[in-house]
Amino acid sequence: MDAASKQQDGAQLMAEADKKVKGAQSFLGGLFGGPARLAEACEIYTRAANSFKMAKNWSGAGDAFCHAARLHLQMQNKHDAAVSYVDAGNAYKKADPHEAINCLTRAIEIFTDMGRFTIAAKHHMTIAEIHESELADVEKSMAHYEQAADFYRGEEANSTANKCLLKVAAYAAQLEQYLKAIEIYEQVGTSTMDSSLLKINARESFFKAAVCHFCVDALNAQIAVEKYEQMFPAFADSRECKFVKKLLEAHEENNLEAFTETVKEFDSGARMDQWMTTMLLRIKKTIPDDSEGDMR
Secondary structure, three states, X not given: OOHHHHHHHHHHHHHXXXXXXXXXXXXXXXXXXXXXXXXXXXXXXXXXXXXHHHOOOHHHHXXXXXXXXXXXXXXXOHHHHHHHHHHHHHHHOOOOHHHHHXXXXXXXXXXXXXXXXXXXXXXXXXXXXXXXXXXOXXXXXXXXXXXXXXXXXXXXXXXXXXXXXXXXXXXXHHOOOHHHHHHHHHHHHHHHOOOOOXXXXXXXXXXXXXXXXXXXXXXXXXXXXXXXXXXXXXXXXXXXXXXXXXXXXXHHOOOHHHHHHHHHHHHHXXXXXXXXXXXXXXXXXXXXXXXXXXXX
16 A cells, blocks of 8 residues: 555544543443543554554554553553553654653653663653754763663663763763763773773773873873873784874974874874874874874
């Protein structure tokens, strides 16, 4: 069936579900099978939502799922209500990010009340991603990643918690909240350095922490590098550690050319991402030199 037919089906199902709800809320309906009628209405609203989805009417689908969620709450079916709000949020994501956030927030409240913190954390991550990609609101994205990390850590899902925290650290550094970023990078580095599987994550975290220190002050970075080498000997032998040390040397000598060449050499071995490029450009601007060399 084409989209127009599915849209028509959805509208008819919505009308049918509305009629069921009205019947259940009438005096006689309340006496004779009210709860059963509400349950039927929930099922019909869900069918309507799926028809709207097939018609690519995402707002219509979201509205229908919300109707089902509210009825589930009325019948004290908390889990089903939360699932319907999640379905509504996923539909709204394609049309109305603000409404998607509202629905996912409602689902989180229900799941949290039920003690389902892992699934609540997952939806905090989804909200963070919406703020990140659709609304370009970095600070709100950070807040939801932090909340997700708290929930995951409380449920001993430390690896997933760390992934969320690393997102927070990256954004904090971009916003020049370096101390916050450093604290997170050091926390993640320390928590992963004794794991044979996660040692690479520790190396990367200490590297980024050192770069953030460098953005604050070169002496801070030098002290931090020495500390990380003592804490985590594998960092001392790493390409990243040697890179930071060469940058510190060039910075101390106010040698912009050496700084630039060191970055180019490192970049040729493994292409740097935009975050690292931004941080290094900030450091480069602290070198008192009139020339305008290109780091890349």
